[in-house]
Amino acid sequence: MPFKQFVPRPFTSSGINAYAPAASGVYGISNAREWLYIGESDDIRGDLLAHLQDLHTPLMTLQPTGFVLEVCDRGTRLPRQDRLILEYEPFCNRSSLNDAQRTPRSSRSR
8 A cells, every 4th residue: 555645745855844744654765767765753844854854864865856645653663664665665675685584583683
């Protein structure tokens, strides 16, 4: 099932502050060509701003331009994120998914 919000918001500081709540949920980051990353957080706004400010990550080298989100509670957040990753196959989650298959979730840091 795709993101409920399918129109991307601008992946800029002002766009994130205007449209992303400081709430629990899942989010997706994209550029003009593809989905780049899907994440989950207790604070969607905080995580998006952190991604935006960390300029030397693989995500930021792909020049993200937009984000979408869904507010959801902590209990449904991780299964929803996993479903969206399987559906969209975002570039930055692909290597993370391969690492996860080799490393049990309980031993990974979030």
